[in-house]
Amino acid sequence: MQSPHPPRPPHPPRPGTLPGESDRDLLALLGGPHARRHHAVALLLTRHWRATRDYAVVCLAAAADASAQLVATAAFHRVLGGPAVGALRPQLLVAVRETVRSWAADEGACVVLPELRKPTGGRGLRAAMSATPEKRQLAARAFQALPSASQCLLWHTEVEAEPINIPAGLLGVDTATAAAALEQARQQFRAGCVRAHRELAPTGECRFHNGFLDRPVRRGEPPLPDARRHLAACRHCRHAAEQLGRLDGGLDVLLAETVLGWGARRYLDSRPARRAARETSSGSSGERPAAGAPGGRHHTVPGGRIRATTGASRRRTALAVGVGLTSLALLATALATEGWSGEGSGTRATPPATLLVPAP
Template sequence: MQKPRTQGPVPPAHTGLDPGGSDEGLAAALRTGDGDAETRTVAVLLARHWQPVFDYASIGTPSAKAASMLATAASDKVLENLRHARTTAALRPLLLLTARQTAKAWAADERVTALPELQNPETGRTVPVDMFTLAENRALVARSFQAMPGPAQCLLWHVEVEAEGISVPAGLLATDPRTAAGQLDQAREIFRVGILRSHLELAQDKECRHYNRLLDVSLRRGGTLIPDIQAHLATCRHCRFAAEQLDHGGGRLALLLAEGLLGWAAQPYLDSRPARNNARYQARAAAVHGPVRGPGRHSRGGHARTLLPHPSIRHDRMAIRA
């Protein structure tokens, strides 16, 4: 396993294309059939997104070479798809999702895991396929995020997960930062509504559907959940998981989003993001959210809310030693 931020073969950033062009516009250039323009376009897209994908790949692979193989495979697949279809306008999460899915497929294929590059040089073992499988208690988050419009995905991922300023996703979308800032709150609400919709669609009985709206109202209000809801959550995994995934306060939204896309690698990936290691960001986050408490417990409006105990995703990086 490599530490995140190990330098990968990043393509050159100076390509002759307008660096302010949107990802959507650059993706459209791939479909023009102009070989020279396509080469330059690919260079710009990779210059923007290669390093984060390589950082993610380095978390769960045994060597820099293996990480480069995974990042390259994911990038090639996404770029090939962009040549034939419109982009989602959210290339970063799409690339990361593709990398996880590719790693999962590799881990399940004995012909691939037999390659020396994908084996731990000390033990000869490979990372198990379970490490690239999303936890059950993040299914609604994953379903909601992937159903969102591309621009909303882009805003939410870059601001919440990457911890970048609004000007970054605004540039990727070729929109004004003030307009993007206004759309960010809408993106957060779309995401939350998507979780509620998924909870309702996947509910197995009337009782779960009955608590759908009550969960939303109670969690938005804050404070201790009413006894009826607590009693239901004590016996219903589906609603208990939904309540946890609807709890976005205390700085939890970034981790929930990352867990819904990257699974077990979420926390290491968050820790690898340059903006999160910026002292100004940390000070701003502390001022906005206060100290981050444990999962399921935080302050909002001066009232503590306690959710019932729930299975949580393990972030111990020792768990991914192969």
């Protein structure tokens, strides 16, 4: 009889030391033998679960981590059950957004997860006119046209603010190869934005100014007088100039707003590497560190004061962790035992009520 408990996720390899199993390799294993499927699911969860859950918190505008765990579980189920298209992390985050949007239209789901009714959460996301803002259409077209490896390198170094060895490990290559490919990815993305401006240009005058938009940006110069007059009258070209201007500074915001749209800035703020940099900066300005290791009984508050964590807060945390572990167990077991064939791709995400475990 098969055990209902999935294997404990292994520690992720130290990316960049030696080429290992890439995300693409692991996705290919999902249709293989049972033991290999368990290994692949566990490692993919280890690599991408935290970011997926963090964006679920953003999309729900929820303090309750348990709700975010359910959305993240559904997003994994949705992505790993379909064909691989592009880098895995952006796919999972987009699946979170679309899962919340879909559930927010379901009254039964809103009863289970009241966060879906928040104007800053599911209700607002559902009412949004478009997932990708108009001012990011060129960057969206350029990013989608990139090879998955280039998407992975740009996303993890710029948006996640991770060192090059992390995406190198996700791609199964060494750091030197990844660093060279990253520079190529930057060039590909810039060329793609310029090409998208030309292809989507509404008028011949826009196409005429195509080359005059990027060259001054590269040189750090203002646009030519004719180009400035055209920019004042043409929204399409103004958006293009703004996007091109972010390629040499602000690429993190550009990519996050392009791929995610909803909650992009909040997702950027949630990234561990960015938080660590902020904490280091605030620590140098005199804020006292929290007492004890993570999970201890004290934490810092503005002004450097240390406040004890209440028993009620600890119980809520324990409950959220318990629900999260249950969600992970259900997901890992389902993915490892079904042996995905891709037949379920494109179907609507399972409503959260079917993922809940009845209370004893």
